[in-house]
Amino acid sequence: MRILGCFFLFFTLEMQAQNANILTRDAFIGQVKQHHPIAFAAGLVNDKAQAQVLQARGAFDPALQGKLNQKTFSGTQYFNLLETGLLLPTPSPIEFSMGWEQNAGTYLNPEDKTPKAGLGNLGIGVNLGKGLLMDARRASLRQALLMQNAAPFQVQSILSDLLAQAEIDYWNWALAKEKLSLFEEASALAYQRLGLIRGAMQQGDRPTIDTVESFAQWQLRQINVEQARAEYLAATNFLEAYLWKDGLIPDQLTAETIPQPLQVPTKGSTQGIDQLSQWIAALDQHPLIQAMDAEIAMQDLEIKLKKESLRPELKVKYQLLSGNPAQMGTYFEDGYKWGGSAAFPIFLRSARGGVQISTIKKQELEAKRFQKKNEIRVKLETYAELQAIINRQAQLAEEQMNRFKQLYDVEQIRLLQGDGSVFLINSREYKWVESREKVLDLYFKVRKNQISLQNSRGLF
Numbered sequence: 001m002r003i004l005g006c007f008f009l010f011f012t013l014e015m016q017a018q019n020a021n022i023l024t025r026d027a028f029i030g031q032v033k034q035h036h037p038i039a040f041a042a043g044l045v046n047d048k049a050q051a052q053v054l055q056a057r058g059a060f061d062p063a064l065q066g067k068l069n070q071k072t073f074s075g076t077q078y079f080n081l082l083e084t085g086l087l088l089p090t091p092s093p094i095e096f097s098m099g100w101e102q103n104a105g106t107y108l109n110p111e112d113k114t115p116k117a118g119l120g121n122l123g124i125g126v127n128l129g130k131g132l133l134m135d136a137r138r139a140s141l142r143q144a145l146l147m148q149n150a151a152p153f154q155v156q157s158i159l160s161d162l163l164a165q166a167e168i169d170y171w172n173w174a175l176a177k178e179k180l181s182l183f184e185e186a187s188a189l190a191y192q193r194l195g196l197i198r199g200a201m202q203q204g205d206r207p208t209i210d211t212v213e214s215f216a217q218w219q220l221r222q223i224n225v226e227q228a229r230a231e232y233l234a235a236t237n238f239l240e241a242y243l244w245k246d247g248l249i250p251d252q253l254t255a256e257t258i259p260q261p262l263q264v265p266t267k268g269s270t271q272g273i274d275q276l277s278q279w280i281a282a283l284d285q286h287p288l289i290q291a292m293d294a295e296i297a298m299q300d301l302e303i304k305l306k307k308e309s310l311r312p313e314l315k316v317k318y319q320l321l322s323g324n325p326a327q328m329g330t331y332f333e334d335g336y337k338w339g340g341s342a343a344f345p346i347f348l349r350s351a352r353g354g355v356q357i358s359t360i361k362k363q364e365l366e367a368k369r370f371q372k373k374n375e376i377r378v379k380l381e382t383y384a385e386l387q388a389i390i391n392r393q394a395q396l397a398e399e400q401m402n403r404f405k406q407l408y409d410v411e412q413i414r415l416l417q418g419d420g421s422v423f424l425i426n427s428r429e430y431k432w433v434e435s436r437e438k439v440l441d442l443y444f445k446v447r448k449n450q451i452s453l454q455n456s457r458g459l460f
Contacts, residue, residue: 021257025170028242032166033159035244037147037250042158049144049151055226056144058138063087065099079105081112085121091138093127115323121337122320129314139305143298144426147322150294153287160287164455166242171447173239174259176438177448180280186433187221196415197422210422219424262443263299276384279457283373287458292369309351312344329343376456383453390449394442401435408432 033039065085071078085099102118127135194214200206243251251438283289321335347352410430414420454460 021363022260023253023257024260025167028170028239028390029163031240031244032163033253034163035243035246035248036166036242037248038162040248042155042162045155045158046148046151048131049148053141053148055142056137056141059140060091062089076107077105078107079103079109079112081105091136091141093132093135097121097123097125097126098124107213117323120322123317124319125315125317127313127315129311130308130435132308132311134301134308136305139301139329142301146298146301150291153291153294156287157291160455160458160460163460164451167244167451169235169239170259171237171262171444171451173232173245174262175440175444176228176235177259178262179437180225180228180232180246182433182436182440183224186429187218187225189429190214190218190221193415193425195424200418205418206422211421217429255370262440262447264446265349267389272295273384273388276380279384280377283376286373286376288376289369289373292365292372294367296362296369299358299365302423303355303362306351306354309354310348312342314340314342316340355394376458379456381455382423383449386449387446387453390442390445394439394446396436397439397442399431403440404432404435 063086065083065087067081067083069079069081080103082102083099084238085097088096088098092098098121099321100120101112101114104116136145185189194211194217197206197210197214201208201211203274240252243253245251284293316338317340318338321337323335408425408431411420411425411428415422415425451460
């Protein structure tokens with residue numbers, strides 16, 4: 001009956017495996033990439049960069065202007081000043097304008113007098129000193145464009161870190177499932193052996209102490225099963241933190257959902273070492289490095305803007321005037337207005353300090369870039385070298401596991417023939433199960449190292 005019960009247990013486990021819903025690695029990663037909040041936030045980086053470009057371009061939008069001043073006292077209109085116009089900024093030190101003035105009043109300032117129909121003007125303003133090569137508007141736009149170009153690299157880096165950690169946790173879930181299945185199988189074998197030993201004892205072929213040892217072995221396996229079940233439950237709950245549905249709604253796994261098998265090919269994998277030199281040579285194209293290059297370029301613009309403060313402020317503005325806007329030629333007769341302004345700080349301490357601070361910030365960014373590039377290189381070398389080593393370890397562990405299985409099978413046959421030692425078969429089984437567990441741990445290490453190597457390249 002115990003043998004039948006054991007057979008029924010194996011049959012039940014097999015049917016559960018067939019009826020289980022397997023969540024594959026690709027399906028899991030696809031769901032994380034599509035629905036995870038961090039992936040959603042990463043997608044907003046591009047939108048934010050585009051919005052910043054739009055905002056920076058707004059500094060060059062034409063602007064309608066208008067001004068009205070009136071004063072009336074004791075029935076007398078002192079003045080009525082009306083001024084409208086259109087300002088046309090350009091991505092250069094030049095600014096265009098056009099406008100119309102119409103002023104009247106008893107006590108009007110003579111310089112504000114205009115013809116009765118009004119006075120039109122066409123103007124141009126130029127910064128010949130500070131702002132000639134760079135100003136805040138042009139710097140902001142160029143920095144926003146650099147951020148827009150760097151946004152895909154930032155997104156790629158964020159997604160690479162997220163998906164790499166998600167896959168590592170997926171294979172940890174698969175490892176926990178494999179260990180649970182391993183100890184359930186070992187527990188079933190120990191229970192089967194306990195039944196055989198008890199039957200032999202009742203027939204006088206085995207001493208009572210053999211049943212005690214077999215029972216103790218089965219209890220040990222039950223403890224292993226409960227521990228493995230707790231670890232599998234924890235890994236499952238941890239994995240569920242990555243699962244979301246549309247609308248940022250947390251998702252859950254069904255009780256029947258299991259991972260795909262952990263086994264991976266481990267022989268002849270030297271791709272990491274073979275391509276290591278190519279990867280190191282291409283480090284300047286790494287997403288993190290390219291994002292830092294964009295930061296350095298933006299700091300260069302900041303330095304260029306700060307250096308403009310070392311120039312004197314020199315602005316010139318010229319306006320053509322006409323009392324009849326319908327006759328454009330009158331703008332170029334004898335009506336005009338022009339002026340200029342100049343300013344120059346004597347010691348330039350504020351400007352020189354600003355340039356020095358911006359230069360130091362650039363040097364800090366360059367130092368961080370060198371450090372980050374070196375970190376990536378070290379990681380690539382480490383993971384590439386470990387890949388072949390761990391693969392070899394897994395291969396040796398598989399061979400060792402097969403030999404322990406042979407020893408166990410021989411001792412199992414001897415036990416069935418009534419000649420085997422319960423202590424020896426328990427020892428053989430312990431080594432076999434231990435070696436299988438070690439193989440599973442190495443499979444996980446192989447997966448984890450491959451993921452870390454790929455993530456170090458920034459191309460997950």
